[in-house]
Amino acid sequence: MKKIINLGLIGLGTVGTGVVKILRDNLSLIEKKAGTKVRIKKICDKDFKSSRKIKVDKKLLTGDIAEILNDPEIDIVIELIGGEEPARRIILEAMKRGKHIVTANKSLLSKHWDDIFSSAKQNKVAVYFEASVAGGVPVIQSLNEGLAANRIKSILGILNGTTNYILTKMTKEGINFKDALKEAQKKGFAEANPELDIEGIDAAQKIAILSSIAFGAWINPGEIFCEGITAITKEDIKYAREEFGYILKLLATVKNTDREIEVRVHPTLVPVEHLLASVEDEFNAIYISGDAVGETMFYGKGAGQMTAASAVVSDIIYLSRNVYNGIAGKVPYVTYQRDKKVRIKQIDKIETKYYIRFSTIDRPGVLSKISGILGENNVSIASCYQKERAVSREVPIIMITHKAKEGDLQKALRQINQLSVVRAKSKFIRILD
Template sequence: MKDIYNVGLIGFGTIGAGVVETFNRNLDLMEQKVGTKIKLKKVVDLDIETDRGIEVDKSILSTDVNDILEDPEIDIVIELIGGYEPAKSFILKALSNGKNVVTANKALLAKHWEEILETANKSNVRICFEASVGGGIPLLEPLNEGLAANRIQSIYGIINGTANYILTKMTDEGLDFEDVLKEAQEKGYAEQDPTFDIEGHDTAQKLIILTILGFGIYVEQDKFHVEGISKIKQEDIEFIKNELGYAIKLLAISRIEEGELEVRVHPTLIPQDHLLASVNDVFNGVYLVGDIVGPVMMYGQGAGMMPTASAVVGDCLDIMENMEHKNIYGPGNTEVKKIKAINEIKSKYYLRLTAIDKPGVLHTISGILSEFEISIESVTQKRQDEGQEVPIFMVTHEAIEENIQKAVGMINDLDFVEKDTLFIRILED
């Protein structure tokens, strides 16, 4: 074991400040766990003048990233600047220079996973990224190590706090999507441009990482279905909750059945007694099933300065204690024969149609569904004066997605259908 481990931090923003504060507060505990000295040797950022509200030794601050990347004494590099470049170049250079790397950069890992892992393995150093999914929730290490004796069968995740906050507020307070989004932006839970969160892209990047850990397979985002929550209306929330007894969540799904792996992100109806239905506000939760352990639920704060810093520093300590570990992320699931396209999946579906109330409407719609071998479990039409626009809510029995897509397309072309039909998949596992 080394006499001292030196750490370099690139990025002194919110999470970086949390890392520095963790070193300030718990260095003695960290050294006790590792059994040797630990030093935060250098902190690099373009802005080293702004007060972060924490104590920091000015002598370790620098604006030159090479003070970390080229320092032979630094063992671990923490990258917290985010984005693709220059983060990618910094990480690859650190790995090539024989330095272990800790990052929270889900976007970079999701896009350049193979190149980053290959570089780390070639240099015989480790790349750790616990904070990239679920903030402070211990997710990735348990999935990769504690559950390593299992063949993972399914992973279901609520892993975006912004989307989950919006759906929770719509459900609990009866608010419209636009009003909750505005409130979330005012509270700092949503960006001024919220597209990345509400349209599922953030969730998709995290799902890529969970799929690597769970199934040993890297699936690029353009190879699977990603759908957000912006089309969901208060009338959907109210009917789904009060009439159907479901919760609605933006769900990340990675599951294998008969050698076919499904990877997808979309709004999903979940039974209210399912553990994931209780994951509310900005919290995250991941529910997975292993063939040996059975169901496992992990829950906690998915973002924030200190929870995320906890995961980052935890990775550093893991590297120090297990320097000789190799980068083995998932065994490469030999049972996976293909990646299943979204139009091949089978599910029950919730449909919300908007049509002019007149004789024959339900008969025509039912006929189209029947033509595509889709049977109806229940149908509810809200009362309205004849000739007026009326919502029609349906739940189907299990059907093939491709048939649903074709049927909905045909229904939307009917002259008495006023708006595009919304359909949402239903989870019954």
């Protein structure tokens, strides 16, 4: 039985520094919970010159990754450099040498799930990754363990703090997307290049991870339908809320339907009385339905130095305990079958309710023409709102549909967009049902 668990930390950036801080400040609590002593033996980074606002014993520091990989005393490698390479190579190499992994790397995990968990199984090591989704909120562990008795029916997630912050600003202050993005960048909630966030790619990677756990098979994020928030206007947010009682969120959805998994990321109108509608600013929330537990929700900050470090250190505690007891890697944390294939439902096959906004010329008969085409395509209208005539002759007509097949809706909209009275491409937003 090992007397001490040795950690090798790769990446002393924001989260890495947070991990060092927690291990310093809460060490006695951590060791009590782990049931063993825990220490950082080595920290590897390319550059230690940038001030990290933390004092670290210089003997721990190295610029050479081999000093961690080749050290037989190191039990757990904590990968916090992010991105695909060299993180992938380092993790695979570490596992080959019998080291367990803690990582926060959502992009790597979601894209290389098969490789990483096959290798973990083969090398009898464990991979923990609580920080990869929703920061310090223990949703990975809850899916893996606390809700283990359940067949998961669906997961709805507000998984990206940047976009939730932007949409909250747009909703509450009535400002447009560009101004809200600038505000988010100024406050540090959005990066200079915000593409991964605002195009929904980050959320798609996270729902891929949650889905892969929930359904025991890899869901590749590349196969997930993904639509960002860049085309959202303050007008649609306003109409949807004031006229129909919906709040706009960038929602990641996965549902276990008959034989297929329905998984998608896109702007979604959420009824104002749904708990997800109250999740504001940079917060994340994951709404999980299980066959036994019913509906549950997990909420917290999805990003930030200390919340991510909280998840990393919690993983370290439980991995250390298992290493100490000689069972880490004996039972995989993730139950997963390499050969299990899941079919993902195509977006035109999904059925949901829609908010549609038409920009038309104000002329008699327009409404009847539009609703006629919708009807012919099996899209039935639940409610309709026509703004009073403005100074311009262009008026918006807004409709909420009953549940309809997306393929049918798309077909109807193509026909409607060709009408001479229609001035701009009709816009639609899916509604949570």
